[in-house]
Amino acid sequence: METNPPTSELMSPVRSFPNRFFCSDFQNDEEFNAPGSQDSQMQPMTVAVSGSSHGPSMFAESSRGQLDGPSNPYFVFDTPQGTRYWIPNVADKFIPVCGKSYPTFQDVLSMYELYAFEAGFSVKKGQTKVWNGIPTHKYLRCSKYGKPQPKRTFDTLDESSVKHRRTTFTWCDCKASILVSISNDSYAVLSFNDIHNHELVESYNRDLSKISRKLSFSMKQFIHNMSLNRIGPMRAYRCLVALKGGHHNVNGTPVDFKNFSHQLRIFIGERDAQADEISKLNYKAFGDVLAFDATYSTNRYKMVFVPFTGVDHHFQCVTFGAGLISTESIESYVWLLKAFLKAHGTQPTLVLSDQDPSMLQAVPMVFTESRHRLCMWHIMKKLPSKISADVLDNTDLRSCIHRLVWNVYIKPETFESRWSDLLQTFGLQDHSWLNDMYNIKHLWVPAYFRELPMCCLMKTTSRCESSNAAFKVNSTSANTLVQFMMCFENRVDSQRYRQRVSEFKTSSTMFNGNTDLAIEQHAFSIYTNAVFAQVQKEIIKGKFLCYITNQTETSDSSLLIDVTHLDKRNNITNVYQVTYKTVDQSASCSCRNFTRIGYLCRHVFCVYRLKNVERIPPQYINDRWRRDALPKHVFSISSRYGVNPHAPSVMRNEILDLVTECVDVARTDEDALAKLVDQLRDFKINVLSKQPLSTTENESNECQMEEIVGQPINIPVEVANPEVARNKGCGTHTRIFGPGEKAKAKPPKRPKQLRLCKRCGLYVDDHDSPNCLKVAAMKAAKAAAEQQRQTATGD
Secondary structure, three states: EEEOOOOHHOOOOOEEOOOHHHHOOOOHHHHHHOOOOOOOOOOOOOOOOOOOOOOOOOOOOHHHHHOOOOOOOOOEOOOOOOEEEHHHHHHHHOOOOOOOOOHHHHHHHHHHHHHHHOOOOEEEEEEEEOOOOOEEEEEEOOOOOOOOOOOOOOOOOOOOOOOOOOOOOOOOOOEEEEEEEEEEEEEEEEEEEEEEEOOOOOOHHHHHHHOOOOHHHHHHHHHHHHHHHOOHHHHHHHHHHHHHHHHHHOOOHHHHHHHHHHHHHHHHOOOOOOOOHHHHHHHHHHHHEEOOEEEEOOOOOOEEEEEEEEEOOOOOOEEEEEEEEEEHHHHHHHHOOOOOOOOHOOOOOEEEEEEHHHHHHHHHOOOOOOOOEEOHHHHHHHHHHHOOOOHHHHHHHHHHHHHHHHOOOOOOHHHHHHHEEEHHHHHHOOOOHHHHHOOHHOOOOHHOOOOOOOOOHHHHHHHHHHHHHHHHHHOOOOOOOOHHHHHHHHHHHHHHHHHHHHHHHHHHHEEEEOOOHHHHHHHHHHEEEHHHHOOOOOOOOHHOOEEEEEEEEEEOEEEEEEEEEOOOOOOOEEEEEEEEEEEOOEEOOOOHHHHHHOOOOOOHHHHHHHHHOOOOOOOOHHHHHEOOOOOOOHOOOHHOOOOOOOHHHHHHHHHHHHHHHHHHHHOOHHHHHHHHHHHHHHHHHOOOOOOOOOOOOHHHHHHHHHHOOOOOOOOOOOOOOOOOOOOOOOOOOOOOHHHHHHHOOOOOOOOOOOEEOOOOEEEEEEOOHHHHHHHHHHHHHHHHHHHHHHHHHOO
């Protein structure tokens, strides 16, 4: 900032050359000063001004749309002394107008930056003239103004510790500028110099200029949203290039994308987030069966991620909540389960987990009213690693084990006898792991808790492992806790989207019955599509594959009905007994299907068909399978993750949709597209005129990050970042060896074993019995040829 009083030179207009002298025809001094030329003697003018009196203030008819640029993007001329200058060839409406006043300095800056963009150079703020402590004048200059700073030199033999920062930017003391006078809160353009002593940026390269490389808010938000789906900045850049039709339509470079991703990670590194209330509603409806399992490598602190998962009324996994613990100790799991219970208030009926010893002890300590069982899927997944390969290769063994342990119809004594027969058949009586699993059979074999409500959901919760793996698809081991929580919310939002799609399909699907039974249509009106598909199978099989063989009346006016069960080949598989009461149409079957899964079995539907029962009794309609198990507001837009309900954000998204729809409709109509482009350009000029093209980097960048993340920068950090934890799933800190190193580390191959030729009786490695005579003849021929050669040479 200068404090000297304004001089006469400062107050006078900057001298410039008239634009009419400079055209592409004048390429050297001789042509410029040729005799007879109209302007052979360049006369200075007081002001170099052209164009209308109304200067633009924002990108409007940007030449970025023209990939090849105008025919004359700038004028070039050489002075008689051999100095080359460039003057932009810009539309009149973009050229600054001397004498024009603006209400704020930002308006002047916006106007000049627009001109600079169209001309092909960048702008920086220059000196400010101050008189008696009051600013009177201010320069806006070409960014290449200023003399290059010479590199520091040292008269010493020691190596310099000063490291010069590498940069491709150069200064050439360009004098192109505008001078703005300040008076009475008004800013007027006093003078304008449009002559540059450096080459200007061509229109097809303006996407690489400094002002074009500044990332817009929408691009920053795009980078953040991609990171929540485990898509890094480089892939995000390539995706945006593909979406926008080329690199020239994308502001910024891959390096700019990487830099912002790094800045955003630093910005949210020590902030926290909260969950919503939708999980509580899901738990209230489907929290009777709860499964939880530990997942690793989801955050930079190596903390263990433990999601709590259940099954909704579409047979899809639903997340009730999640926690992060630093150690897999009993104390950590007790704390986590207590926090979960505090949030939801009620205990589940059935809790499923893996065989982690800490979980086995922590669950009964907190969930005192629940039944804790081990997830069968986790146990059966270990089968290939626990049984030797030669035994496991027997497919009969695997199928026999699976058929036995997954059988929900047999009783405990039946399971024990069949288990003993299975081990004896395959000679596995002394197998330690199988014997250990047999000792805890009451914790994982369904035969031992057939009476437990909804116990058959153990099969469905095997998908919880894939649900846990899906969280790792979104998050990486480099994420901060807040970034991890955002990835978690993004995955939960995808989960709820699938739930909403299933709700829509259920509500929009028309009934298409496969029988003439009224009870089938009633079931359709009650259950979701997924549940109805299973109930419909039971109804069909109850009609075509079941029949009554015996019926006995008891003392309490109940009927004991024997229902024979057939397979697809009409072979009798079993006979079940159904107890039926005519008074309230209640029925219970010995197969316990309603207890195990929550809807009636084929045997009961067979009895209902013969008793002309047209509607499922209310006591046999489990609320968790109903269409209306969840309130409708769960699926509202305000209840979704990743949706900003604020009016500006909603309108921004709507604008993008409207523009996209208009472009889609007019995509083949060139006139309609041209009209749309003109309207958008006019909108750009009229609405965005008060905003400068450049912004204060630090403040605006942080404000944009606050809006993207949804957390202010000045909130107090109440919880410090945790230390990096060490658990069994964190991996080993050993270097990964490449294929070459592995090949070198392999032991040398054994030498090739000699084979016994039965024809000649020798151990050889070059032939076998069928080729013995042929090989012998070849050897004899070679020996004879060698003997003849030696005879001929006299050796």
